[in-house]
Amino acid sequence: MPEPTHASGARLIVSRNPADLTDIVVERPLGGVEELVAAARAAHGAQPEWAAWPAPLRGRTVQNTGRLVARNKEALAGLITREIGKPYGEALGEVQEVIDTCDFFLGEGRRLYGQTVPSEMPDKQLFTYRKPLGTAMVITAANFPAAVPSWYLVPALLCGNTVVWKPSESAAAVAEALLALFRAAGVPEDVLRLVHADGDTTYAGLGQCLEEGLVQKIGFTGSTAAGRRVSELAGRHLQSPCLELGGKNPLVVAEDADLDLAVQGALFSGFATAGQRCTSLGTVLAHRAVHDEFLARLGAAVEDLVVGDPRRDEVFYGPLIGERYLQGFLSSLELVRPHHRLSGSTATGRITGDSPRKNFAGDPDTGVYAHPTIVAGVRPEDELYRTETFGPLVSVMEYGSFDEAVRLANGHGYGLSAAIYTDSPRTAFAFRERCSAGMISVNNSTVGAEAHLPFGGNGLSGNGSRQSGIWVLDQFTSWQSVNWDYAGTLQRAQMDVREIGADPGFRLG
Structure with missing residues (x-):
């Protein structure tokens, strides 16, 4: 299809409603x-x-x-x-x-x-x-x-x-x-x-x-x-x-974490705005003592998410911003490898009538919708570990020691936001000190900003x-x-400074 043009011959922006692609919002x-x-x-x-x-x-x-x-x-x-x-x-x-x-x-x-x-x-x-x-x-x-x-x-x-x-x-x-x-x-x-x-x-x-x-x-x-x-x-x-x-923002689940709270945080961090935030959750780092339980709870929570028409109150996330964003997200799914496993639903990619989602509100074929995806078994050498996916995809990794959690939180090179779930102030402050992200949350999500707090990142972010x-x-x-000098004579910094005398040999007693 030829690119649309204005009467002047200029190329056109055609902004479409991603929930209903027949609805043209504006042409410019x-x-x-x-x-x-x-x-x-x-x-x-x-x-x-x-x-x-x-x-x-x-x-x-x-x-x-x-x-x-x-x-x-x-x-x-x-x-x-x-x-x-x-x-x-x-x-x-x-x-x-x-x-x-x-x-x-x-x-x-x-x-x-x-x-x-x-x-x-x-x-x-x-x-x-x-x-x-x-x-x-x-x-x-x-x-x-x-x-x-x-x-x-x-x-x-x-x-x-x-x-x-x-x-x-x-x-x-x-x-x-x-x-x-x-x-x-x-x-x-x-x-x-x-x-x-x-x-x-x-x-x-x-x-x-x-x-x-x-x-x-x-x-x-x-x-x-x-x-x-x-x-x-x-x-x-x-x-x-x-x-x-961009970001590849980690969320650490320590062995003493409140798992229900951590699941809520991961859900919002990873899937709000269809995962299309620079601060969206990239990888959950779960301690091996709680990894399996956390993964099961997160998978169940994602299964219950309602996706669909963003005008409906019950919808957790709506469509991706547009076709170009969907294609980018589909490219990210190509990073899933045979040693990975999907948690919760195994459906991936675009939601359509032929690839439906149980909890969907509206008509999937009118818009640009994507299945929420959890990929477990991710390893440090995987490209998925270090690539921003910008869509509803969350990776999950297991760690053993706190040192390993810090290495994984920093190892991808991004440094925008990070979160840790723990009941230990010692663990929280140690993570704050050693994590390279510009923004740290404790027992809260990786996303969210307030107007009076600095926002920004380091490294690739x-x-x-x-x-x-x-x-x-x-x-x-x-x-x-x-510098305003009203002495009436030239005073030279570092050269004309008055010296204060002292007795270098003075000793008490």
């Missing part, structure tokens, strides 16, 4: 390199005037945005459910995260603090100030089409930067709705520009923007492979991007940058130091 022409560069020029030109707005006034636009999102919470959540297939309850939670982010950063408009620093010399004052970087290009994924963009857009704008935003092609309608809320809140048009483009066009356009000095910061959420390309491009221009990449809370301010500002 894809922009080219010239559209991205033009947006960056406009944003770059508007930045000095935006930065001149007092920070508390910029904070008021953030406050207005949060209030408008709250007023339109149900409509925005319904659009998220329709466009990417997230269950409505989860979609409401995502919209609440946008509201929480705005609530938090409203206050930061009055707290973009610098410091006064004591000088080693008289008649001299030292200060530090935060300065906006300039223009940011923000590139976001589809799985959290409202919350994750807000993590970038809100602090970037608050700090006095302008933004060019390239959302996922799979979430074009949600992006436009969120943009409309920012506009209505008082954010000027050129301060926040949105461009629909595909990945290759975005990469080429970003390169040209960097060459022309139009972009001073990159924010990117996506795969590790794409993040590497963005990081390499930024590095050529001595920039450090804010990268939020990112470059150490953090989003959310006060920590993200360092991503969108630079520090400027000022």
Whole structure:
């Protein structure tokens, strides 16, 4: 089938409801390199005037945005459910995260603090100030089409930067709705520009923007492979991007764990949002004393999950985001090897009338649904152990000693989130100390974030940058130091410091 085109000849985004592929949510022409560069020029030109707005006034636009999102919470959540297939309850939670982010950063408009620093010399004052970087290009994924963009857009704008935003092609309608809320809140048009483009066009356009000095910061959420390309491009221009990449997030079940609680945590970590979160559970590491019992309970719980139409209250997870995401997940199933075994249902792959699921709500043939899959018997040398699957698949491994659990938790090279279930504070704190993940949960799931806590990972999961809370301010500002000397004579640091005498031979007694 030929690729759909706009009347102008431009290729089209055709965003479909993944629960009903006949329902076209929106069609939009894809922009080219010239559209991205033009947006960056406009944003770059508007930045000095935006930065001149007092920070508390910029904070008021953030406050207005949060209030408008709250007023339109149900409509925005319904659009998220329709466009990417997230269950409505989860979609409401995502919209609440946008509201929480705005609530938090409203206050930061009055707290973009610098410091006064004591000088080693008289008649001299030292200060530090935060300065906006300039223009940011923000590139976001589809799985959290409202919350994750807000993590970038809100602090970037608050700090006095302008933004060019390239959302996922799979979430074009949600992006436009969120943009409309920012506009209505008082954010000027050129301060926040949105461009629909595909990945290759975005990469080429970003390169040209960097060459022309139009972009001073990159924010990117996506795969590790794409993040590497963005990081390499930024590095050529001595920039450090804010990268939020993939994960292979472990959940350790210690021998003293509350197994029912651990099963609930694994269920939500692994299968909420159809496993399409960067923080979704990758591998359960269960102590050999509880491995078999845990696996049996998890398998039974997964069998009872209701999959299907995301508008129904009883549905635990809905469709995958789209056909492309389904194909990626099906490729992950090819990593299952003969020595692995499936727990619970042995059905895998796409849910259809010919490959049905007992607990299914709706018509599977209208959408893009996948069977929940548990793969036991995974080994450290298996590709499945170290590959992000991005779908409803959870691996299970057995461990003997705590040292082995730590090695397995870190050994795949990702470092986004991790969880441990234990009643021992000693075990919990030891795991916290030795686990390489940027986010640790104790007796809770690997997924979930709060607006005032740093979010981000290490290793293959990112470059150490953090989003959310006060920590993200360092991503969108630079520090400027000022020394103000009013002595009336030149005072030279480290050279003209007054010495204090002492008697080196003094002894007590």
